[in-house]
Amino acid sequence: MGDGHDPVRDEVAELRGLLAAALARIEVLEAATATGGPARALEVPTGEGRPGDVQPAAIDRRRVFGLLAGAGAATAGAVLLGAQPAAAEVGDSVRVGYETQSPGPCYIYMTGNSAHQGFAVYDGPDNNFLVDAAVCGAASRSTFDYGVHGRGKGTSGGVRADAADAGIAVYGTSNTNVAVAGEAQSSYGVSGKSQTNVGVYGYTAGSTYAGVFGDSSAAQGVHGRSVSNVGVYGESTSTTATGAYGVQAVSAGGTGLKATGKVYGVVAQSYSTTATDSAVFATTIQATAIGAYADSGLVMSGRSETGGGVEVKAPTFHLRLANATTRNAPTADAFAHQAGEIVQSTAGDTWVCVKGGTPGTWRKLAGQATSGSFHVLPAPVRVYDSRPGTAPATGPKTPLTGNTARTIDLRGNSSGVPAGATAALVTVLLLNTASGNGNFTLWANGVAKPSANTMVWGGAAGGRYTAKEVSALDSNAQIQVSSSLKADVALDVVGYYR
Secondary structure (H helix, E strand, O other): OOOOOOHHHHHHHHHHHHHHHHHHHHHHHHHHHHHOOOOOOOOOOOOOOOOOOOOOOOOOHHHHHHHHHHOOHHHHHHHHHHOOOEOOOOOOOOOOEOOOOOOOOOOOOOOOOOOOEEEEEEOOOOOOOOOOEEEEEEOOOOOOOOOOOOOOOOOOOOOOOOOOOOOOOOOOOOOOOOOOOOOOOOOOOOOOOOOOOOOOOOOOOOOOOOOOOOOOOOOOOOOOOOOOOOOOOOOOOOOOOOOOOOOOOOOOOOOOOOOOOOOOOOOOOOOOOOOOOOOOOOOOOOOOOOOOOOOOOOOOOOOOOOOOOOOOOOOOOOOOOOOOOOOOOHHHOOOOEOOOOEEEOOOOOEEEEEEOEOOOEEEEEEOOOOOOOEEEEEEEEEEEEOOOOOOOOOOOOOOEOOOOOEEEEOOHHHOOOOOOOOEEEEEEEEEEEOOEEEEEEEEEOOOOOOOOOOEEEEEOOOEEEEEEEEEEOOOOOEEEEEEOOOEEEEEEEEEEEO
16 A cells, blocks of 8 residues: 555446446436337446546446445345336346247246245235235236236136146136126136036125126026036025025026036035925016926936935926827826826826836826815715605605606705715615506706616616616716606705816
């Protein structure tokens, strides 16, 4: 130092010159960015003219950072680096605020286990919306509509997420709006695929909106497909009997819910122990609540381990059997049947199979030509007596004569026989018969007298004869009687068919 040369002073002077050059370079770059023109070459400024100042000819970046490391590196680094927005070229650092066109990929690599987000972007000081994720975007204010937006080319997805093991590929949360929204012109708005778990999972804590909501103007709102399990699965843990559904489907003019599956199209399960609760509940205003179609299999199949089969509550009818085409009696079928099958023929006859086979053994339950079930009255009821002074006091109180027909109403004396009964079982009692060979006939009102007789007699006058007869009735439960010889008649109803 005897020659007047101070090394520390020289190094400080060199550092001062490098900083001045760097600031000048920043001004040039900012001016070029503002005007869109190229950055001009920078002339290196000289020192302050003091004796012994060093005049550097060029800026050596390694030299700059070497000096900065020993003299205020944090402050100088902020000047040199913080003033520049950042983007990234291939293999370069990220520069925020630049649009970078790169022929190769740019990466952000995070190490350690203390970081909650690999890369996070949010639009406000409140970062409570961020979750633990490799890439996280949060729109907490009105600045942005979406936290993360992706757009794919062609048939590719805009945003694709994969989850290893049992993790979640896409996870969205929202306090008041939609957590995950997808929109597509010709493909799927949101598509989820899982190898071992759930493809798309939605959850809502509110009582107004759905966990998963699908809206479509022409195709399916929600479409679920499974190779070996459930295509669409919905679960509600609410204890409210109304307004809580695992899956709710609404359609203004088309199909509310459509499901196809190799095994099951729709599987519904209810955990309730209340008998009136349902695994599947459908409502409609005027149309059919549940409609089913099958090409060749069963339209509907049900099984109960300990309860009942089918319960229907309706004000008009409970079960209607109909045919899509002409259906003849099953007794002539060339295909197999199982015991318990019921068939309604086009002619209106209802058959039940009592033994399986081809065609099986069948019994006719009802039909237009059958009488229906027999109803036995609690006790026989006398509905007519032609003898004067005897009960009931209805109808002519004179004997039958000369094959003259007489109409008898089997509803008389409050017998219990209803209008619409098809036939009745009656006991016929003939009294005070004239001498000779006579015959008596009973038949349905409104039809011609048959040639067959209900009973015949012969012998002296004053005979008493009895017989039982099943006769068809007209719609008002009336019959006709006649006798070839003079005789009184009394009729007791035992029961009726309907």
